[in-house]
Amino acid sequence: MLKQRVAKIIYGIVAFVIFFTIFLAMLWSPREHVQLTGQKDDIEKVLEISDISNSISCSVAEDGEISINGDDAYIIFNVDSMEAKTIVVQMNKTIDKNIDAQLFLDYGRGMNENDSVRGTCFAGESSIGFKVPSGKFKQIRLDIDDDYSFKCIEIHENDAITIRSGNTISYKILMVCFLLSGFVVFLIIFVDYKTNYLLCFYKKIIDNKKIIIIECGSIGGSIVVGWLVEHIICGENYNYAVHAFISGIILIICLTIIHRKILDDKPEIIFSKLIFISAMVMLISAPIGHIGWDLDSHFRYALQSSSFEDVGISEAELDVIINNNDFLEIPNNIDENNEKIQLLDGKDTSIVSYIDSDIRISSLLSGVVIAVFRLFGVSFFLTYKCGQIPIIIVYTLCCYYAMRRLHSGKMILATIAMFPTLLFISSNYSYDTWVVGFIFLGMAYFVGNCQEEGKISYKDAIIMVCSFAIAIIPKQIYVAVLLIPFFMPKKKMQSKKKYYAICSGAFAIMLVDLLVRTFSETSKGGDVRGGLGVDPVGQIKYILTNPFEYAHTLLDFLKDYLSLGNTNGYMNNFAYLGVGAKFIAIIILIILIFTIVTDKKKCDVNIYSKVFYGYSIVMFAGTAALVATSLYIAYTQVGELSIAGCQPRYLIPIIYPLASVIGFNGIRLKINQKVYNAMVLGIMQIIVLYCIYNFLIVRML
Incomplete structure (x- = not known):
């Protein structure tokens, strides 16, 4: 008893320190502000209000007051062909909030992103300094999207002067962190008092002490042996990608041997470890750069979730979110990659801009890691990489608990969860695996309850419905999965009224959220990546006035989008690193069909209604049509006869809900379950390792 009390006290202290650190990291940053200015005696030219040659989407008053009245506002100055190293924009007065600015210089190539620099005028300041690329320019364009009071532009011939200002921590922040941490620890102690979960957790560790020690030894041994093999292959030039790959293979073999005896009854244990190790090897081995879909947006979400206030970002972080x-x-090899790491780490020393805080549930854990690493001054490279680990952990846990809840069909889940594309997505900043993972969990609770005798508990009903609801928070377009719980056989409900109330409440909330977001998105100008002709409102009018023409366009698109020939796009696609050979997708498809038909038991016989079978098919096709239509509205130019931006990966979240039930009663093979599970997991793991080598390791040699 005394040991348990001491253990709880230690646990409480550790928890307090952890949460205090987290709250401090999200309320305060030790980074310095950097302001650039020019030397007073080297001004080549001064541009004033009278020198403005053109202004777009803004009005310019004689006293310098500039009011924004449209999108992409800017002013242009013509200058004689001249060179400069520093340009400083001066305001008539200090500003009361941070203002971002972008300066374009025409070096004879027109205005373009490559010939532009960015800067921020921080609150309380009255100037913005820019380091200017070398070369002669003939025009200057200043982009600022907030109202401001313009005074002049100073063009300096010498390098900028850097002024740094520290960010001191206040007693108020420390007190808030202390109170919040204390409150969280109090909640932990209160929950433990009611449930005694800490004792259960402690006993579980003690009961599995031997296996934990063996696994830790396997991890350490794999790292050491992996380093020795890497040293033999690469010589004196250390290659961390090769080290991670070799260590991962050795660790997978070790853990498979350790857990081989429970592969028939509890395959989720080795399965979850395969998922985690494979994704971590991808994360570590991947080159630094824009390798995944929408990395700029998702990294921005993580940064916005790393602070309760406006987020001060470094130049390296700004490089990511502005591409x-x-x-x-x-990079094309390890040497280029290492040079790039050094370049980005060197640009991560101070704040150059601010972005609004916007905490998202799917990005919060990544944001916490980024905040803590920022607090301790960890390099950009390590912060960027480690910020992706929570994404892998959440996906792994969802897969583990989903498989554990199933009585059969576990290898159907394993095959889909181990799609190389899905593991690659989980190792990058993205909320796609958040969506997929929680859909796995919700569907597994639905299927698992249908497979067993007795009534569904309210606990299981809440977990199932909440999993579906949490899954679609980032992407409400998959709202159809929230209707799945309504197809639970009535004989399994303790109370139809309470059960349907749980299901209806979640569905109503998410449907309203979907409608609000849809209205918000369509009122905007659409996705600029689709081109100048993108107009959501105009596109909706086109669909409503030309329903048959659009129906023909949609069906024509879905014919190819849902075809088997498109499977490579969501099974063996590594985004900007390339698309793999089709034979890999064919093998995965064969395994998926095989498991759908054969991974069945007696508990799967006649457990679903014909209506639910029909809904599963309609939901799959209907959601695909809904996804395509949303991108036709938001991403495609008005009246186009094709649909732009609809990527194959958008089908992944709805594959498992269909695959888990479409096999009907199935075919039961007379084969040992351990052999069956080992065969499926083994083939899928070999495919994953092949893809890692082909897409990542080869590029990092």
Whole structure:
């Protein structure tokens, strides 16, 4: 008893320190502000209000007051062909909030992103300084999207002067962190008092002490042996990608041997470890750069979730979210990769801009890691990489608990969860695996309850419905999965009224959220990546006035989008690193069909109604049509006869809900379950390792 009390006290202290650190990291940053200015005696030219040659989407008053009245506002100055190293924009007065600015210089190539620099005028300041690329320019364009009071532009011939200002921590922040941490620890102690979960957790560790020690030894041994093999292959030039790959293979073999005896009854244990190790090897081995879909947006979400207030970001972080070439380009070998890491780490020393705080549930854990690493001054490279680990952990846990809830069909889940594309997505900043993972969990609770005798508990009903609801928070377009719980056989409900109330409440909330977001998105100008002709409102009018023409366009698109020939796009696609050979997708498809038909038991016989079978098919096709239509509205130019931006990966979240039930009663093979599970997991793991080598390791040699 005394040991348990001491253990709880230690646990409480550790928890307090952890949460205090987290709250401090999200309320305060030790980074310095950097302000650039020019030397007073080297001004080549001064541009004033009278020198403005053109203004777009803004009005310019004689006293310098500039009011924004449209999108992409800017003013242009013509200058004689001249060179400069520093340009400083001066305001008539200090500003009361941070203002971002972008300066374009025409070096004879027109205005373009590559010939532009960015800067921020921080609250309380009255100037913005820019380091200017070398070369002669003939025009200057200043982009600022907030109202401001313009005074002049100073063009300096010498390098900028850097002024740094520290960010001191206040007693108020420390007190808030202390109170919040204390409150969280109090809640932990209160829950433990009611449930005694800490004792259960402690006993579980003690009961599995031997296996934990063996696994830790396997991890350490794999790292050491992996380093020795890497040293033999690469010589004196250390290659962390090769080290991670070799260590991962050795660790997978070790853990498979350790857990081989429970592969028939509890395959989720080795399965979850395969998922985690494979994704971590991808994360570590991947080159630094824009390798995944929408990395700029998703990294921005993580940064916005790393602070309760406006987020001060470094130049390296800014490079990621604006797709600057210093981050955008993907290295072709380990030497280029190491040079890029050094470049980005060198640009991560201070705040150069601010973005609004916007905490998203799917990005919060990544944001916490980024905040803590920022607090301790960890390099950009390690912060960027480690910020992706929570994404892998959440996906792994969802897969583990989903498989554990099933009585059969576990290898159907394993096959889909181990799609190389899905593991690659989980190792990058993205909320796609959040969506997929929680849909796995919700569907597994639905299927698992249908497979067993007795009534569904309210606990299981809440977990199932909440999993579906949490899954679609980032992407409400998959709202159809929230209707799945309504197809639970009535004989399994303890109370139809309470059960349907649980299901209806979640569905109503998410449907309203979907409608609000849809209205918000369509009222905007659409996705600029689709081109100048993108107009959501105009596109909706086109669909409503030409329903048959659009129906023909949609069906024509879905014919190819849902075809078997498109499977490579969501099974063996590594985004900007390339698309793999089709034979890999064919093998995965064969395994998926095989498991759908054969991974069945007696508990699967006649457990679903014909209506639910029909709904599963309609939901799959209907959601695909809904996804395509949303991108036709938001991404495609008005009246186009094709649909732009609809990527194959958008089908992944709805594959398992269909695959888990479409096999009907199935075919039961007379084969040992351990052999069956080992065969499926083994083939899928070999495919994953092949893809890692082909897409990542080869590029990092």
